[in-house]
Amino acid sequence: MHGDQAEWYAIWEAIRDDMDKRIKATGTQNAYSPLFIPVSFLSKEAEHVEGFAKECAVVTHHRLRMKANGKGVEPDPEAELEEPLIVRPTSETMIWHMFQKWIMSYRDLPLKINQWANVVRWELRTRPFLRSSEFLWQEGHTAHATKAEADAMAREMLDEYADLCESLLAVPVVKGVKSPSERFAGGCDL
Structure with a gap:
């Protein structure tokens, strides 16, 4: 690994470990x-996916041939998938599908899941040093008995993100509510 890449990844690891x-x-x-x-699975969440649809990478074959x-190589026509697969742009559809299986009653709440992963979004405009088509990602998903509990959790995490930025990265933070253009389906407004 090139020295700069190793240094950038070491920074990511320090941030990830602290968070x-x-x-x-x-x-x-x-x-x-x-x-x-599977595209059929993602299609169940059409409203949620609408914001990501133009950014999704689609896998149609499981091997290449000469x-x-x-x-050079090309997709092997004999290796076309029965159903195309979408490269994960986010995990809401999968997480909420699993929450339906894991939450049987109020006694199962709160349910708090976090994921560290890479995601792919074929965005029209990437932002160097912030986000490219593939980027490392953290996303939290929680289910609560009341809206008040969910809001309290979101605000607690907002405070943690702000503290990490200020104490670990020495970056000042102004907390606030996301504008409509910054929100995506299934996400929090904070």
């Missing part, structure tokens, strides 16, 4: 969602 301790201190457990999601001219 992971904060997240776990709230009683949240780490989990992982599949990277590839081109007939011997120069």
Whole structure:
């Protein structure tokens, strides 16, 4: 690994490790969602996916073959998938599908899940040093008995993110509510 890449990744690890301790201190457990999601599964959440639809990478074949001219490779027509797979743009659809299985009554609440992963979004405008098409990601998903509990959890995590930025990264923070253009379906407004 090139020195600069190793240094950038070491910074990511320090941030991730610090934040992971904060997240776990709230009683949240780490989990992982599949990277590839069947298009039919993602289609069940059409309203949620609408914001990501133009950014989704689609896998249609499970192997390549050499081109007939011997120069390069191409998708093997005999290896076309029965159903295309979407490369995960986020995990809401998978997490909420699993929450339906895990939450049987109010006694199962609160349920707090966190995921550290990479995601892919084919955005029209990437932002160097902030986000490219593939980026490392942290996303928390919680279910609570009341809106007040959910709001309290969101605000607690907002305070943790702000403290991490200020104390670990020396970056000043102004907390606030996201504008409509910054929100996505299924996400929190904070």
